[in-house]
Amino acid sequence: xxxxxxxxxxxxxxxxxxxxxxxxxxxxxxxxxxxxxxxxxxxxxxxxxxxxxxxxxxxxxxxxxxxxxxxxxxxxxxxxxxxxxxxxxxxxxxxxxxxxxxxxxxxxxxxxxx
Amino acid sequence: xxxxxxxxxxxxxxxxxxxxxxxxxxxxxxxxxxxxxxxxxxxxxxxxxxxxxxxxxxxxxxxxxxxxxxxxxxxxxxxxxxxxxxxxxxxxxxxxxxxxxxxxxxxxxxxxxx
Numbered sequence: 357x358x359x360x361x362x363x364x365x366x367x368x369x370x371x372x373x374x375x376x377x378x379x380x381x382x383x384x385x386x387x388x389x390x391x392x393x394x395x396x397x398x399x400x401x402x403x404x405x406x407x408x409x410x411x412x413x414x415x416x417x418x419x420x421x422x423x424x425x426x427x428x429x430x431x432x433x434x435x436x437x438x439x440x441x442x443x444x445x446x447x448x449x450x451x452x453x454x455x456x457x458x459x460x461x462x463x464x465x466x467x468x469x470x
Numbered sequence: 471x472x473x474x475x476x477x478x479x480x481x482x483x484x485x486x487x488x489x490x491x492x493x494x495x496x497x498x499x500x501x502x503x504x505x506x507x508x509x510x511x512x513x514x515x516x517x518x519x520x521x522x523x524x525x526x527x528x529x530x531x532x533x534x535x536x537x538x539x540x541x542x543x544x545x546x547x548x549x550x551x552x553x554x555x556x557x558x559x560x561x562x563x564x565x566x567x568x569x570x571x572x573x574x575x576x577x578x579x580x581x582x583x584x
Contacts, residue, residue, distance in 0.1 A: 399574035412571050446515060455503050455565045461515035
């Protein structure tokens with residue numbers, strides 16, 4: 357069974373631009389969570405989607421948004437990029453929602469904002 | 471709010487020796503899971519071991535075991551017979567029943583000395 361895939365793997369953008377990252381969960385998984393990883397702040401939860409609905413959201417500004425499609429694939433969007441948005445963005449999928457379901461992580465998208 | 475603290479930013483261990491990584495957490499919830507994740511230089515986050523809070527018995531997975539002290543809110547990871555492939559960043563993580571996002575510690579970078 358294929359793992360969680362994220363595209364693109366690397367991305368370079370300029371301040372002020374917007375970016376869309378994609379995450380394809382493991383087949384049969386309906387929950388997708390996003391995390392931002394930076395050297396300074398570590399791993400921080402962005403949001404979680406289950407059955408196309410946002411179920412949980414971390415403490416990030418409104419420039420960060422996401423959505424989930426009917427096939428469980430998810431995208432996250434960052435508008436008006438800032439230098440501080442440079443990070444590794446990790447996506448994780450699980451079969452269901454709740455702590456009994458293990459989350460499986462993708463390889464991440466490395467975003468560099470210049 | 472729940473917090474996870476890893477007080478050792480870096481550790482080194484001789485190959486074949488045993489090493490213990492420390493983690494403390496804070497929560498007011500009674501039902502939760504604790505995890506240790508491994509992130510090798512390739513960046514793919516991998517679950518090493520998990521512990522359900524209601525289980526008194528410490529979890530073990532081959533060479534990996536935990537020392538879960540619920541009253542002290544301590545959750546350390548012991549790696550026995552360390553191997554070169556164990557070199558990675560290790561994250562201690564918490565996931566509660568009320569809000570099932572994963573909260574990560576800052577990580578401990580483990581070096582294996584040949």
